[in-house]
Amino acid sequence: MYWHFPRSFAGRSVAEGWPRLVGTVKQPGRTASGLVPTTTLSGGGLWAVNFAGIFLRTRDDLNLWESLTAYLAEGARPIIVPFCVRKLAPVPIEDGVPVYARPGVPHSDGTFFSDRSGYVTPAIIAAATADAALRATTIRLTMTTGGPPAGLFSIHHDIGPRPYRILEALAVDGVPGDYDVRIEPPLREDVTAGSPAEFDWPACVMQLAGGEAMTAPADMLRFARGSASFIESFLPEPA
């Protein structure tokens, strides 16, 4: 069972929070003409994200931060981190208005859950149309709602959700809603047809980038500004 890094924390990150794909590049040296040849050895890159300036005000916030810090164990345990890239998402436009979220659906008798939330449908519903092999960089997606694929999406593999960034999306002739999408990094696992693609809240299994990667210096021992930096993780799922 993975824990989730709270979206409220991730979304509150004021200074940073945009995911990056980090590669390993080797430079053998500069030639006489100044050209620097490079070789990438990372095979596509590793996701990394920094959050900074997460304002922790209430007792609950601070307690949650403390328990997360303990859970993450300086990078020894993985966690699912949301990527707050709603700005990039191809949200559907209905009656001229972009739909970022849909209202919760109640139970059949009209009542909601005890915390007054209902069943949630994602604003963007998308799925893989065909199987795709491990390390494929092209995948065909069917967009049931939402516009042409753009930004980031994640696929929930056996090794947890992994995000992919879209280079280009080409509409498939004669099949409205189907797109051939070029992605990076290469698929982390095989994908079977019908696997949902999560555009609303892409997420990634990550771990802390190091021992001092999660801190929350407190002001006057009452408020704190948390920061955390994560890198993609391949640690086994915690029990």
Next chain:
Amino acid sequence: MSAFSAAMLRELKAGAPRKGVFFYLASDPPVRVWLGIGDIRPGVNVIDEFEETYTGLGELTDMPALQALSDGSSEQVEFTMSGIPPTVFRELGPHMREQNAAIVGQLIAVGWSVFDDRWQLLDSVWWEWFGFGDFLRLNHAVPEGARAADTWDLQLVAGSWNTGRARAGMLLWTHPHQARRALDLDPLAPTDLFCEQTVNMTDTEKPWPDF
């Protein structure tokens, strides 16, 4: 193994901007890792009879410089794995002796392959260096400063077939040295000419390709 394909040659001419480096250790079960991130299935090749998965966690930090010379001796090389949490070492420590027994003399191979611009492998792995496992070593480095994090890594020391403790490493790349090394290996062919021209290459500038 066949010659390079046209697509592979094109990438290589361009300086092969995307490369994969693979490592194989014939323990039981075999260790298959690569320098990249995520799993990869490079397909059938000299070592893998069937399609096998190589894991890449960025675990193998770097490849040592490999030295191989015909009729010469080679150095020992060390493959380093880091990013292993101290808790793993606590489990591993008591079993180091058993682990050692499992790797001594086992085949180690290092190979590479080239990706095209869509990160698809153009060919299976080209195994370039073959060696044998020697021993495992734990390395725990404590940097200066109280707040700096310790680094733990595991080193696998390996040698190629002509690495031996009794045989001196490559000290000088001269003809007499090479001739002696060749004699050691094969008394019937004492004249290995590999380093014969070394003397002509010292202290001079060699503009390429005009020699």
